Amino acid sequence: MNRSLFMHPLVQLMWARVLEFIRQPEAVFWVYVFPLIMVVALGLAFRSEPVESMAVDIQESSTAQSIRETLETDLRFRLRISTEKEARRRLRVGKAELIVVADESSDASYKYLFDPTRPGSLLARNATDDVLQRAAGRVDVITTSDSEVRDPGSRYIDFLIPGLIGMGLMGGGMWGVGFAIVDMRIRQLLKRFLGTPMKKRHFLTAMMCSRLIFTIPEIVVLLVFSRLLFGVQNQGSYALVGLLVVLGGFEFAGIGLLVASRAKTLEAVSGLMNLVMVPMWIASGIFFSPDRFPDLAQPFINLLPLTPLIGALRQVMLEGVGLTAIGSELVIILGWGVITFALALRTFRWD
C-alpha cells in the first residue's frame, strides 16, 4: 500500500477500528451471527405453508357419529365429538376452529359455529360445508381445476428480509458507533486525541466509515443465508440494494455519532439510543407494513430515518423498481445522514 496514504490519519483511525473489531470475537458474533439467528427463527415461525389440518368439533347428538364418518373422508379434518360446553370452550381458546351442530328436528340440517375473523375458522367452515353438502347429494354445476401459485416474493419471509436488513443497519450503526465513542470517552482516549493535531472531522468520518466496513459483510451474509434457506430473491438490481445499504449505514452511523456526541456514560448513551430506536422498531415497518398505522401518523412515520430505507429496500427487492422510483426515499435517507453528521461535528465533545 502507498505509504503516505496508509499514514493518513483517516486511514489509520479506520484501520485501528477494524483491527480492534476483528480481534473481538464476541463483537463479531453479535454483529454477524445474531442477525442470522433472527432470520432463521423468524423465517421458521412465519413460514407460509398450506393449511395442513383443521380442528372441527362435532357437538354431541344422535347424529354426531354419522357426521363424523362423513367428514372423515377428508383427511384434513381433526374431528372430535364434544359436549356443547366443552366445544364452546375449545372454540373460544382456539383449540377448535369450528363447531358443527346437527339440528335434531330434521336429519339433514346443520348449524356452524365459528369465528369469522379467524382465517382458519372460515376455512374450516367452508371445507366442512363442502364435504357435508356433497355427501348430501350436491352436484357441482361447473368443473373447476386448482393450480397452486407460490411465487417467491409474495411470502412473509420475502417481506421480512428487507425489514431485517434495515433493522441491522439501524442497530449496527447506532450501537457500533455510539458505544465505541462513549467507551473511548470513558477511557479518556478521546481527551488524549484532543491533545494531538488530529482533526475532529477525520475522527468522526473514520468512525462512520469503519462502521460501513463492518456492515457490508453483515448484509451480504444475511442476503446469502435467506436465499439459501428460504429462497428469498432480489427482484431488483444488486447495485441498488448495495447503494441503499451504504446510504442506510451512513445514515445510522450519523445518528449514532450525534447520540454519542456528548454522552459520558454507557447508561446515558443506551438510554438515548433506545429512545431514538423504539419508535422506528414499532412504526417503520420491520415486521409489518407501516400502512397499518392511522393516516394521521403517516407523514411522521415516513420521515423517520428507518421508514424510507425499509420502504425502498422492499420496493427494489420485492417489486424490482429502479433508481427513479425510490428518489424521495433516497433524499430522506441522505438528508438524515448529512444533517446528523453536520450536527455531530458541531456538538461533539472530546471529554
Next chain:
Amino acid sequence: MPYAIECHDLRKMYAGSPPVEAVRGVDLLVEEGECFGVLGPNGAGKTTTIEILEGLLAATSGEARVLGHSWNGAGDKIREQIGISLQETRLSEKLSVLETLTLFRSFYREGISPKEAIKQVSLEEKADSWIKNLSGGQKQRVAVATALVGDPKLLFLDEPTTGLDPQSRRELWGIITDFRSKGGTILITTHYMDEAERLCDRVAIFDHGRILALDSPQNLIDGLGADHMIDFEVDEIGDVSLPDDFGSDLPGVSAARRDADNHCLFVAQPHVVIPALLSCLQEEELELTSLTTRQATLEDVFVHLTGRHLDDVEDES
C-alpha cells in the same frame, strides 16, 4: 530567552454544587530546555493546571501561552509541537504497541518513526504485543512513547510514575532525562518528592490550587535554613508527654515539629545539636528509643509550608 510556558493568574472553577475552585491564580514561567516539576498532594490542582496548559480544558480566567502561541487561535500549531501523557488514559487494549504508535504518528506532520519511539522507551521486545498484555510500567512507557512520536519540543507528563515499582520508575526517569538532554522542555507532575528532586531543575509546590513555593529543589531545601533533619522518639510512659515543639529552643535548631510519636528537628549542624539534645533528654529523665539523622528533602519543605505531609488525606469525611 523565550518561554516554553507562560501563564498568568490562571483560574479554574468547576461548576457544580458547591462549585470547586481547583486553580486559584497560578503564575508560571517555564524556560525552554528546563525540566519543571509540579508537586502537590491529591486535589492540589496539578492535573487541572496541566490540562489547561495542554489545551484540554478551558481556564475560567487567565491566559496560557505555550511555545510562544496562545491557545485561542494557534491551537493546532501548539499541538504539533507538544507531546502529552494524561494521568489516566486507557489505550485500546487490542492494538499492539507498534499499531498504537503508528496511529499516533499519523496525527503529526513531522515526527520520529513509530519504531524509533518504541526504541526510546526500550519496548522493542514488546512491539507486537497487545496493550492488554503489558504490565503497568510498560503501559506507562507506551503512553510516554505516544507523546514522543510527534517529536515534540515540549513534553507534558501527568504523574507518569504513580503506581509503578522502583525499577519501572527509574526506567521512566531515564526516558525523561534523555529527552531533556536533547534540548526538550518537560512539565511533569508528581507526588514523589524524590522524583522531583532528582529530575527537575525547578519545582512549584502546589496546595489548594495555589503555588506555595517555586524554586530549584536545592534552593527550596536551603530555604528551610537547615538542610538536616533529626528524627527521634522517646519512651513516653504514663503522664510524661513532650510538647509538640520540644527541642525548638535548643541552640542550632531552626524548627521542630511532631507527627505522632516522631519528633523532628530542622538543623544545620547535627553534630552540634545531637549532644545538646541528648543531655537535655537526660535532664528530663527520658529514655530515647530511636534517633536518626538525614538530609532534608522537598517533603520537609512541604511539611514546613503546610504542616501536612504530601500523602496526608485531606478531607477524612
